[in-house]
Amino acid sequence: MKLLLFPKVEPARLELIHAAAGEMQVANSADVETALVEIKDADAFFGKITPELLAAAERLQWVQSPTASLEHYLFDELVEHPCKLSNMRGLFSDVIADHVMGYVICLARNLHLYVRQQMEAKWEPIGGEAGRSTFTQGPHAVSDIDRAHLHLSDCSMGVIGTGKIGAEICRRAAAFGMTVRGIDPICREVPGVIEEVWSPERLPDLLAASDFVVIAAPHTPETYKLFRSEQFQQMKQSAYLINIGRGVIVDLADLTRALQAGEIAGAALDVFETEPLPSDNPLWGMQNVIITPHVAAASPRISERHTETLLENIRRFARGEDPLTLVDKRKWF
Numbered sequence: 001m002k003l004l005l006f007p008k009v010e011p012a013r014l015e016l017i018h019a020a021a022g023e024m025q026v027a028n029s030a031d032v033e034t035a036l037v038e039i040k041d042a043d044a045f046f047g048k049i050t051p052e053l054l055a056a057a058e059r060l061q062w063v064q065s066p067t068a069s070l071e072h073y074l075f076d077e078l079v080e081h082p083c084k085l086s087n088m089r090g091l092f093s094d095v096i097a098d099h100v101m102g103y104v105i106c107l108a109r110n111l112h113l114y115v116r117q118q119m120e121a122k123w124e125p126i127g128g129e130a131g132r133s134t135f136t137q138g139p140h141a142v143s144d145i146d147r148a149h150l151h152l153s154d155c156s157m158g159v160i161g162t163g164k165i166g167a168e169i170c171r172r173a174a175a176f177g178m179t180v181r182g183i184d185p186i187c188r189e190v191p192g193v194i195e196e197v198w199s200p201e202r203l204p205d206l207l208a209a210s211d212f213v214v215i216a217a218p219h220t221p222e223t224y225k226l227f228r229s230e231q232f233q234q235m236k237q238s239a240y241l242i243n244i245g246r247g248v249i250v251d252l253a254d255l256t257r258a259l260q261a262g263e264i265a266g267a268a269l270d271v272f273e274t275e276p277l278p279s280d281n282p283l284w285g286m287q288n289v290i291i292t293p294h295v296a297a298a299s300p301r302i303s304e305r306h307t308e309t310l311l312e313n314i315r316r317f318a319r320g321e322d323p324l325t326l327v328d329k330r331k332w333f
Contacts, residue, residue: 153177
């Protein structure tokens with residue numbers, strides 16, 4: 001058997017790949033011309049495959065994508081080809097879940113607003129000073145300040161996509177005492193958190209019930225522009241939208257209109273239809289919006305997990321087993 005790597009990998013990782021491959025031949029191609037020759041009798045491939053490379057393959061059984069997302073990787077010939085495809089899902093679950101909860105805490109406790117005020121040396125509680133409890137009476141009544149700061153265990157979260165990332169978000173939200181609901185086309189439960197994950201047709205129910213709506217779904221034909229004006233109008237006016245899934249799931253023009261009209265309370269976004277987000281986009285100037293530059297998956301742990309997933313899938317292929325991260329090419333996940 002033979003494994004082709006293209007583009008070529010660095011020596012340290014190549015040594016690990018050789019060890020995982022055992023007796024399987026490994027070809028590390030530096031250029032497309034060499035790769036076109038090597039792929040002819042390759043049984044497995046890791047890297048960026050193209051229609052040209054695929055057309056030259058005569059024995060290809062398995063392709064390993066270097067990424068978790070597949071919308072930029074798949075093409076018609078690869079979908080129709082009998083080879084199996086695996087991706088890099090499962091690397092980011094805890095990291096992205098932490099990022100989401102960072103958003104939630106910021107929005108619930110107005111930290112994003114207080115940071116802005118700090119830059120102006122401005123002391124002003126969100127909700128105003130009126131009604132602040134005194135040392136003589138204590139917090140005997142709920143004030144406007146109290147109302148402006150959410151109590152997380154009184155809040156609900158709805159998660160769209162309860163795969164590995166979404167499930168971890170659910171677990172973290174539950175740890176804060178939040179009521180958690182989820183929607184997914186395949187997953188039917190999040191053990192210990194959600195006994196019944198709803199099917200996608202119940203999206204309006206989830207939106208109506210959630211204080212925080214988190215998009216953790218992949219980009220698929222079914223999720224493209226899933227969130228438009230209709231969905232924002234189905235959310236609570238007091239609710240926040242969080243997107244760490246894929247930018248194309250949310251129509252940014254419709255989201256902007258919903259925020260300007262007060263149809264939802266705010267948003268926290270790590271992914272966008274166009275990246276970088278253009279500097280003239282009105283979202284930049286909205287105080288109720290948190291923008292991060294597609295960094296929810298950033299962590300010093302990811303590269304080691306990426307390598308181990310690749311090595312384990314190589315070991316499994318060498319043993320005649322399916323990869324751990326096998327995907328359905330027609331569903332894009």
